Amino acid sequence: MNWFGRPSEQDRPVPEGDPDRIAEVEEALESIRPALHADGGDVHLIEIVGDEIRLQLVGACDGCGMAFYTVRQGIEPELRRRLPWVVRISAE
DSSP states (O other), X not given: OOTTSOOOGGGSOOOBSOHHHHHHHHHHXXXXXHHHHHTTEEEEEXXXXXXXXXXXXXXXXXXXXXXXXXXXXXXHHHHHHHOTTOOEEEEO
16 A cells, blocks of 8 residues: 555556567556546456456445446446456456
8 A cells, every 4th residue: 555545556566468468458457547546436446258358446446435436437438448358347
């Protein structure tokens, strides 16, 4: 955690999966992170299996009542727009 209470870069897990797809997803997530950071949260890429992306919401987003909507109406549409190969996105 950094001194704002947000997860720091060092707290991010090393994602599993195809390195090229990981790079694509991380690039797309970087465009989303500022909005999450503004509310004290973040999103981590956990793994990519085929055309499925598994994410983890952390910080203020972890356990937030609006987390489902953050994923379905914020993160998911942006990832699908930028990454046409994505079929499924799940978040913990």
